[in-house]
Amino acid sequence: MHSKYIFGPFLRKVKRGNVEISDDIYSDAHFADFYNRSINEKFEINDLDFYREKINSDDVVLEIGSGNGRVFNVLSREGVNIYGIEPQVEMIKYIDTSYRDKIFNIGIEDLETIKDIKFTKIIIPATTVSLFSEEQFKSFLIKTKDLLDIHGSIIFDFLKPSCIKENCEKVSNFKTADSVFFVSNAIIENKYVLNIYMEGNDVKKVGYSVKNLHTIEYFEKVSTELHYKLKILYNGENIYFLELDNCDE
Numbered sequence: 001m002h003s004k005y006i007f008g009p010f011l012r013k014v015k016r017g018n019v020e021i022s023d024d025i026y027s028d029a030h031f032a033d034f035y036n037r038s039i040n041e042k043f044e045i046n047d048l049d050f051y052r053e054k055i056n057s058d059d060v061v062l063e064i065g066s067g068n069g070r071v072f073n074v075l076s077r078e079g080v081n082i083y084g085i086e087p088q089v090e091m092i093k094y095i096d097t098s099y100r101d102k103i104f105n106i107g108i109e110d111l112e113t114i115k116d117i118k119f120t121k122i123i124i125p126a127t128t129v130s131l132f133s134e135e136q137f138k139s140f141l142i143k144t145k146d147l148l149d150i151h152g153s154i155i156f157d158f159l160k161p162s163c164i165k166e167n168c169e170k171v172s173n174f175k176t177a178d179s180v181f182f183v184s185n186a187i188i189e190n191k192y193v194l195n196i197y198m199e200g201n202d203v204k205k206v207g208y209s210v211k212n213l214h215t216i217e218y219f220e221k222v223s224t225e226l227h228y229k230l231k232i233l234y235n236g237e238n239i240y241f242l243e244l245d246n247c248d249e
Contacts, residue, residue, distance in 0.1 A: 005208045007186045008169060010195040014206055019197075022207035026067070027088045030198055031207045034174070034181050035068060035091075044236050047125050047157060048074060054155055054233070054243075055080055055121055062119040062147065064140075064156075065128035066103055068094040076102075083117065108136065111143040120149045124156035127239070130192060130211040134218060141226045145246070154244040155233070161213050163238035164192050176200070187213070216240060 003023065006014055013019050025031035048071055055061060059081065066072040066084030068091055075082045076099040086092050087107040095103055106113060122144060132140065144154060164185065171184045179200025186193050192211040198204070216232075219242060223230040227247045234241035 003208065005188055005191070005193045005210055006195060006206060007188065007193070008184065008195075009171065009182070010184070010197050010206050010208075013197055013204070018204060020203070020205040022205060024088075025194070025196060025207040025209050027090045028205075028207055029090060030179070030203065030205060031196055032068075032088070032090045034176070034179075034196065034198065044238055045234065045241075047071075047241075050157075050234065050241060051075075051123050051125060051155065052078075055123075059120045060118065060149075061121045061123060062114075062117075064108060064122065064124040065126070065131070066095060067091045067126065067128075069096060071123070071125050072103075073099065083114075083119075085111075085114075108132065108140045108143075111140070111147060114147060117147070118149045118152070119147050120152045122148065122152070122154045124154070127158050129156045129158050130214060131209075133212050134214075134222070137214075138222050138226070141222060141228065141244070145226075148246045150246060152246050154228070155241065157234075157239055157241045158214050159239055161215060164213065179203075216242075219244075 014021060022028040022031060051071060061080060061082040063072050063082060063084040066086040072082060072084045073096045076096065083102045085104045085106050089105065092103055092105065104114060129137065165187065168186050169184055171182055174181045179198050182197045184195050190213060192213050194209040196207045220230055223244050228244035229247050231243045232240065233243050
């Protein structure tokens with residue numbers, strides 16, 4: 001039985017047979033490598049520069065979803081005191097070995113295992129927040145109260161639902177030295193679903209990732225409820241950058 005989250009041309013590839021299916025593209029070696037190569041594509045703003053500008057020299061930073069080290073490695077080399085969490089071992093191999101001991105191999109559900117560190121900034125780049133449901137994000141905000149400095153903040157970005165809907169089911173293709181990748185998105189049961197097909201080196205594989213649609217209204221509501229002060233740092237055509245200040249005294 002094929003996943004309900006595989007659609008259109010990707011489903012047709014699967015039905016033809018001889019195609020592997022990966023339901024976790026972030027731990028799959030082929031798709032993790034593709035992610036590492038393609039993530040540098042920008043939306044309308046250079047998010048690395050944006051986060052860099054918000055971090056001070058004396059900040060202690062925690063990055064949620066350090067992934068391929070695109071942000072973590074750069075900031076570490078620049079002298080930022082940054083830690084990260086990343087649940088996928090396949091992604092951690094992209095973290096510079098000099099800084100790998102500052103990566104916690106956990107997900108957000110295990111934040112309470114981080115002890116004896118107070119963070120002045122928690123950042124969630126690359127629209128990673130879309131991987132969390134509303135319930136998971138609320139739980140995350142509750143747990144970060146124990147990790148955040150009393151004057152700390154959480155900074156993250158997310159795609160506007162209107163942008164996601166406008167770009168649904170458009171297929172893009174990317175070539176590497178030995179493989180070709182086809183990528184598209186769809187909205188299925190109010191979820192934002194990514195499909196990837198790769199072919200190369202005698203491998204044919206379809207992978208998918210299920211993300212959540214979030215709205216500014218939700219973040220305003222949950223911030224007020226849990227005593228954070230929400231600030232809109234950037235309101236672009238396709239993307240928001242928000243900062244949630246810890247209001248606990």
